[in-house]
Amino acid sequence: MEETTRYDLIVIGSGPAGEKGAAQAALLGKRVALIEKGQHLGGAAANTGTLPSKTLRETALFLSGFQQRELYGMDACLRDKATVQDFLRRERRVAETERQRIAGSIGSHGIELIRGAASFVDAHTVKVAGESERVLRGDIVLVATGSRPWHPPVFPWGQPDIYDSDTILNLERIPQSLIVTGGGVIGCEYACLFATLGVKVTVIEARDELLAFLDRDLSRALKERMVALGIVFRMPDEIENVARDDEGEEVGWRCALRYGGSIVADTILIAAGRSGNTESLNLAAAGLEVGKRGLLTVNESFQTAVPSIYGAGDVVGFPSLASASMEQARLAMCHAFESNFTGHLAPILPYGIYTIPEASSAGETEQSAKEKGLDIVCGRASFAANARGQIIGEQFGFIKLVFRRDDMRLIGVHIIGESASELVHIGLTAMLAEQGAELFVRTCYNYPTLSEAYKYATYDALKRRSC
């Protein structure tokens, strides 16, 4: 065993939280060690989650000729000839480029990268089991170990053609039919991209509402568009039993459903939620307990019950987004090293959901505002009535704004359609700047653009307010 080395900060995990936390501390002049046990840098965001799934979405849109079909009625479909290698090639290239970027960032910030699995010896001492064992001492430790897919026990995990969001990237052939268990964000995103490729997709979701955290108009519109893609929903429902059926008309995995009947598909994707990666950290040695589903409890500064140990990213649970994970880690490190560079997590976080079509949201929904007893007025503008929307063939998208009635301050923005996850930032910035209708009325937008819909949704709200 090597002798102990001392650092201002030890970071465990090189995903978005670990990378940005380490960089923030290095920028504050601290000596930082970053430990990663995986083969690749970048965690779920670079290797199995965010970037891979978004790249596969673009590939599916290209191979299926989806946009050309909608716009020109022209079948530019390549999917019949496409191999699984065609499907996965770009994903691999994007992931590799991101890993190189992360390695460059670690190097340029002077962060020491240590390969191996970290576990606590005590609150300030971390052991790394790698090619050789090392012991590090840190004034501060940031736990950024992320999460992994959770598998309901009913699935015979390890059998062929049963995947989760990690292993789906090792797909051996494009399925004919797919059962997606869990209509959460991962389930909906993958359901859309496979349906676009012509796969017969069934989503089984235990709740009765799809993505219930979204504004109801958005979640209904999204479900409608997913049904139009050919996706079948069984909700609320759950799989009670899974068994091979090689005798029936359709060969594959037969899933018996709680509320009656069964369905068969050649492939299953489990997308039923995630668990925190804490089990091998020996947190008890540091004086910490683990919560439900392996999650770490932290305060508003992302400090655990042991003040020198911080947690950020998926390991602390909600909202489990790459975007939020980075911000949490930066904030945690500014708190740990008493820097006032950033003191608070933004009070409103955006969601970008990369379904087909895309959906994005920030702030209060109409329903959440009413539950809080707020007096509100909403305005809508459809992309079909927008010049840019016409040009790009965006027939179903819309923007919905939620204003406080008395002063017309914006408190929520909800968008479905092309570029929704980009457009949402206009509304998000307005909310953070405590602005509202007056700003959208006054702004001159480029024409033709989808952004201009902000003005028309505002006019709609003003009209409703005066009625």
Ligand SMILES: Cc1cc2nc3c(=O)[nH]c(=O)nc-3n(C[C@H](O)[C@H](O)[C@H](O)COP(=O)(O)OP(=O)(O)OC[C@H]3O[C@@H](n4cnc5c(N)ncnc54)[C@H](O)[C@@H]3O)c2cc1C
């Ligand atoms: C399919 C999918 C799609 C997603 N899409 C989006 C999206 O569009 N937008 C978005 O914002 N978010 C998205 N997310 C969520 C996003 O990927 C996560 O929120 C984000 O990766 C969490 O970052 P993290 O740094 O907390 O953890 P991770 O990215 O999971 O990284 C944790 C790292 O810690 C390492 N590690 C674990 N234990 C140890 C140990 N003991 N020692 C050393 N290293 C260890 C792991 O190997 C890993 O590299 C998606 C997730 C999935 C699964």
Ligand SMILES: NC(=O)c1ccc[n+]([C@@H]2O[C@H](COP(=O)([O-])OP(=O)(O)OC[C@H]3O[C@@H](n4cnc5c(N)ncnc54)[C@H](O)[C@@H]3O)[C@@H](O)[C@H]2O)c1
């Ligand atoms: N675009 C994005 O921002 C994005 C994309 C993907 C993932 N993520 C993040 O990753 C996290 C995990 O995503 P997820 O979709 O796996 O989890 P989730 O918790 O969001 O959704 C899981 C869904 O599965 C359902 N479910 C659970 N067990 C079931 C069962 N036995 N049968 C039927 N349905 C069942 C739940 O009701 C829930 O709707 C999310 O919190 C999300 O923030 C974000």
